Amino acid sequence: MTEHDFSPKPYTNSIEKGKVTWESPSNIALVKYWGKKKDQIPENPSISFTLNECKTITTLTFTKKESNKDFSFEVYLDGNKKDDFKPKIQTFFERIESYLPFLRDYHFKIETKNTFPHSSGIASSASGMSALALCLMSIEKQLISGMSEEFFNQKASFLARLGSGSACRSIEGDLIVWGKTDSIEGSTDLFGVKYPYKIHQNFKNYQDTILLVDKGEKQVSSTVGHNLMHNHPFAQNRFQQAHNNLEKLKPIFESGDLNAFVKLVESEALTLHAMMMTSMPYFILMKPNTLEIINKIWRFRQDSGLHICFTLDAGANVHILYPENEATQILEFIKRELVVYCQNGHYICDQIGFGAKKID
Numbered sequence: 432m433t434e435h436d437f438s439p440k441p442y443t444n445s446i447e448k449g450k451v452t453w454e455s456p457s458n459i460a461l462v463k464y465w466g467k468k469k470d471q472i473p474e475n476p477s478i479s480f481t482l483n484e485c486k487t488i489t490t491l492t493f494t495k496k497e498s499n500k501d502f503s504f505e506v507y508l509d510g511n512k513k514d515d516f517k518p519k520i521q522t523f524f525e526r527i528e529s530y531l532p533f534l535r536d537y538h539f540k541i542e543t544k545n546t547f548p549h550s551s552g553i554a555s556s557a558s559g560m561s562a563l564a565l566c567l568m569s570i571e572k573q574l575i576s577g578m579s580e581e582f583f584n585q586k587a588s589f590l591a592r593l594g595s596g597s598a599c600r601s602i603e604g605d606l607i608v609w610g611k612t613d614s615i616e617g618s619t620d621l622f623g624v625k626y627p628y629k630i631h632q633n634f635k636n637y638q639d640t641i642l643l644v645d646k647g648e649k650q651v652s653s654t655v656g657h658n659l660m661h662n663h664p665f666a667q668n669r670f671q672q673a674h675n676n677l678e679k680l681k682p683i684f685e686s687g688d689l690n691a692f693v694k695l696v697e698s699e700a701l702t703l704h705a706m707m708m709t710s711m712p713y714f715i716l717m718k719p720n721t722l723e724i725i726n727k728i729w730r731f732r733q734d735s736g737l738h739i740c741f742t743l744d745a746g747a748n749v750h751i752l753y754p755e756n757e758a759t760q761i762l763e764f765i766k767r768e769l770v771v772y773c774q775n776g777h778y779i780c781d782q783i784g785f786g787a788k789k790i791d
């Protein structure tokens with residue numbers, strides 16, 4: 432497929448107004464996307480678990496307007512008007528308007544809320560942009576008869592990608608690949624696809640407990656972060672490593688090799704942070720408590736023989752990943768030894784989910 436496949440044919444139906452609601456989850460990357468080309472095309476492939484509890488719920492109310500000169504929209508978070516969200520949505524609309532020609536025909540009221548606190552340090556861009564993209568696709572679906580579910584999901588992911596790269600991995604679950612790589616058939620830079628090969632029972636219902644180490648504003652926005660990979664001395668090796676890691680994950684997922692999984696996932700997280708530490712300008716996004724947690728996890732893994740591991744996004748919070756059948760002991764350990772490192776003792780228990788849902 433190419434991006435031209437997402438430019439619609441002339442609309443066959445006409446609608447005056449309506450309202451649509453979607454809830455869409457966040458996701459956590461195992462192989463990280465870090466570095467992009469023009470139009471949010473990733474420099475390397477990535478793969479993520481879709482989450483279940485951390486999600487955004489967005490209602491889009493649309494009303495046909497007289498003139499189709501400008502975009503017209505208002506945004507609310509938790510019922511409060513958020514004019515500071517508007518520039519990001521304006522940019523999103525500009526990027527996607529050639530694929531959704533109806534955008535200038537309606538006034539939109541965007542009402543959104545998250546199941547996780549706004550200032551938790553958990554990025555809401557993946558869940559937020561995917562929820563909005565899905566609402567817009569529900570409108571397009573009413574304007575064109577006979578759209579297939581497969582095309583609907585592909586285009587929603589394609590549009591979400593143009594809002595925030597990793598958002599394209601939030602439409603479906605439970606394991607999503609984004610970025611063309613030879614070892615995964617059907618993978619593409621344009622949208623997220625379901626991981627197409629066998630997944631061992633060990634990885635079903637995988638758990639993710641998110642330790643909120645630092646709830647502050649992100650020190651480095653992801654736009655700045657991705658740009659740090661331009662002219663980065665280790666960029667090409669890193670991009671190649673991501674391809675290799677995706678290939679290595681195939682036998683791991685098939686055989687259920689948890690020890691190999693732990694090594695690969697932690698190495699990916701540390702590599703992401705190593706890229707930030709070795710860019711110019713350079714950043715350290717981990718906090719002292721991030722390192723305390725990592726060291727405690729390593730010690731506990733050694734002592735207990737359990738398959739607990741961590742991953743990190745571009746921030747200080749720690750995602751602790753573990754199989755469901757080890758959950759009781761690992762949660763006990765988290766509560767006993769790790770929660771003290773969280774801001775206000777705050778953590779979120781999540782697990783693998785199966786993607787976004789339309790709310791009727």
Ligand code: PMV
Nearest residue numbers: 460463464595596597653745
């Ligand atoms: O989608 P963005 O542009 O916010 O980038 C997200 C990048 C990481 O979260 C650090 C890694 C990933 O693959 O999700």
